[in-house]
Amino acid sequence: MSLLGRNLIGQAQVLGLNAAFHGIEAATGEQLQPGFGGATAEDLQRACALARDAFDVYRETSLEQRAQFLERIATNILDLGDELVERCMAETGLPRARIEGERGRTVTQLRLFAAVVRDGSFLDVRIDPAQPQRQPLPRVDLRLRNIAVGPVAVFGASNFPLAFSVAGGDTASALAAGCPVVVKAHSAHPGTSELVGRAIQRAVKESELPEGVFSLLFDSGRSIAQGLVADPRIKAVGFTGSRAAGTALMHIAAARPEPIPVYAEMSSINPVILLPGALAERGAAIGKAFVGSLTMGAGQFCTNPGLLIAVEGEGLQAFIDSASEALGQAAAQTMLTPGIHASYCRGVAALQAHPRVVQLGLGIEGGTHQGRAALFATSAEDFIADAHLREEVFGSASLLVRCQDSAQVSRVIEVLEGQLTAALHLSEADYPAARGLIPQLELKVGRILLNGFGTGVEVAHAMVHGGPFPATSDTRTTSVGSLAIARFLRPVSYQDFPQALLVAALQDGNPDALPQRVDGVLKY
């Protein structure tokens, strides 16, 4: 399939007449062909109008039809074969195994949501039958279901060109909920975006759905992003990216005549707490495993372990020695974009220049576009005193906060902002301390994990990839796992409807065989 460099607006392929831009080969900084024309305001209008038109039909497609559509997208992505993998490798600098793994994850995600749609629990059907004899007043017949919120704007993420981009988790969950999607492609991987977009576009056609169910817009500036979030037809936003960009979108959404929810996943340094028992037992092993997690994908994960918190002692020294040694053998890796690389270098330089921070280890020096891993340390007092030390350095840099005792560990945790994950490394001897820390961490993070690192995010029913601000803009939800569908639903209640006017999901006899809550009792 040859790339066209065009916006996908419904079934059309539209050359954008605004500033053209190119994908950049991450390893060399050179332009990739073709150029991508930036979408115009008219393109945006057309995509939103088509999405609104498609919404009424799409949201009432049968669950089976919608599930098959999601599965068809998965198949079409796999059918892109090596062309997708190679373009994606070129645009991101990520190795083949990672891209193939991420493709697998993307496809798994689409199939998971197909299963969620077929299951039907997400509709939360509730029926409170009429009680005409009730005293002092008869009770009406009330039935409830969730409906789709409306067209959703999705923003591709730089660091997951497949799993959090055009056909990523936000798109899959919004489509599963019954929402048409307008994607703003991330300009760091336009070719990857076009290929995946065309796979979805084809699935829309093959599934005989209204064309506006999916559109894809390119823009290397901000106007399409801002215009999408402000458009009155858009009813929710899914975003993964920087804190600055995420909060800018939150402000646009809040200032609309009709404010809408923004699900922005932004900034997280993912504290890893090393408890004394674990350090004494296996400090060196943890140090080595830590460097594996830190350097995975050049550290460009939202769950990268950017912060270590530990109590001084022999075990900690063993950890430091082992981590520093492993770091010394860690190859530099190509980063996603020149901008991300430059930002990483600035962050590392600031830590190196910080008077209260010492450098514990460095990775092997690399080429122009490569990030060199780095580990720093500071004291708990200094960390608590300087909020700058709590800012994310996106890439494979981490800061160890050395504490005098476990009370100081708790004080360090207390000054942290919201996080996606926290990890505790512990032995059985540490359980009493852990019992004190876990409730504290619950209020700071979306996921707590033991004796591991947050960098693997399982696509599952019990996954929370979320957390208090600024980890995300909405702590009530997750952007990974089946629960993500809840972001794009709202409940509607139907009172005293005759059977003839009810949708099948709410009819007596339960023709769609859905889970239902009748008078508050779940029937499954």
Place this chain on the structure above:
Amino acid sequence: MSLLGRNLIGQAQVLGLNAAFHGIEAATGEQLQPGFGGATAEDLQRACALARDAFDVYRETSLEQRAQFLERIATNILDLGDELVERCMAETGLPRARIEGERGRTVTQLRLFAAVVRDGSFLDVRIDPAQPQRQPLPRVDLRLRNIAVGPVAVFGASNFPLAFSVAGGDTASALAAGCPVVVKAHSAHPGTSELVGRAIQRAVKESELPEGVFSLLFDSGRSIAQGLVADPRIKAVGFTGSRAAGTALMHIAAARPEPIPVYAEMSSINPVILLPGALAERGAAIGKAFVGSLTMGAGQFCTNPGLLIAVEGEGLQAFIDSASEALGQAAAQTMLTPGIHASYCRGVAALQAHPRVVQLGLGIEGGTHQGRAALFATSAEDFIADAHLREEVFGSASLLVRCQDSAQVSRVIEVLEGQLTAALHLSEADYPAARGLIPQLELKVGRILLNGFGTGVEVAHAMVHGGPFPATSDTRTTSVGSLAIARFLRPVSYQDFPQALLVAALQDGNPDALPQRVDGVLKY
């Protein structure tokens, strides 16, 4: 119980040193005793600090303990007996039957949430067991539950002195979720608020809970309201009131360093659509029933039918004649406060003076503080052209929009903002038209009801008392019914926890006998 006029801060009764104010007898405008001292910034600090302290213990109380606490509040409110009813009647001007009914509703609501807590579905327990043999990578053990978001600020509403105030739906659902509550009393019924607040305060003590689970602050100005929403320890807000006040709170919450959700129920004119078949069949009967709904409680309901939409014809004339006649016999009623009364009079006067609006009927003239019901009419074109005609007039005034045909009905609906309810009056002959309108209404409202009026809001599992902005600030939720508990919860995921560190809700063997979703399949 003699009233003290004091803030309830944990178990203390604290005289507020800021500007004192009095409850006002609605019927006479005279001051009621005692004066209520306005809470100071220090009082606010203390209430929030106690709430934060109480949170860690309260959120992990057993479900049975929490359910009993809610039931105890209900019992203590009933134990207040006639003193509560009489003070509430004096402060609101509402008749005894209404206050007794609302007290019953408040108690029912607390008991419903006790049942919701015992059921445990709200925890949304999910378990995805480890799969150590999975290829290419083993799967971790993941478990999820909902936890309480944190201390919640609740604002008493003027129009439901019991069911949407100190121990109303917001308080009941927040306490059920495991959140301490700090209530800002509505200054229109401070005595009622104190009585109910002391019933809760006593229940906290009797239940041996940390005192900060509940506090109640008085303030006749805005500083306590603004300070509460801005306080970093407050993690969510429940509000029922005006659009101006609700959006002001939304802005404060969005501008915090950590933005928090605001559940504001604000403005709704609740369209009632009269379809031709229904009008032809029973136009006069509908007219009479409409006036009953319009004038109930002096029209001071958020679900009051402030808008009628109908197609011209004989049936409509029968409706108008009947409604006008019933209106002519409708007694004026004391309104909640002089401010609400003045605002209602201004709204009615503006409609009377509007060049494109005609007056169809008026209720009987009343005394100084009484609202006189009124019905107006305008054309669809004029209604569409003038957004002012779509603003809520809080009280028993309604506007009939006369349409030429059903296409025009749909265009009128299209210009409406979000609403709590829409009602359709229809006969079987109207079903085809209704099938076109219902999907349109689903996107505008939280509840659609047939052949009735929205003014009865059943406290049930399938109730949605919510809707798109400005009906509420968050269309994904409801403020009435068991689903309201979801507003104060957030999911947390636990990865690779040993049994010894898991809360009971997530342990193998399900010791609390909770509904669980295991590998995505619900076990009940």
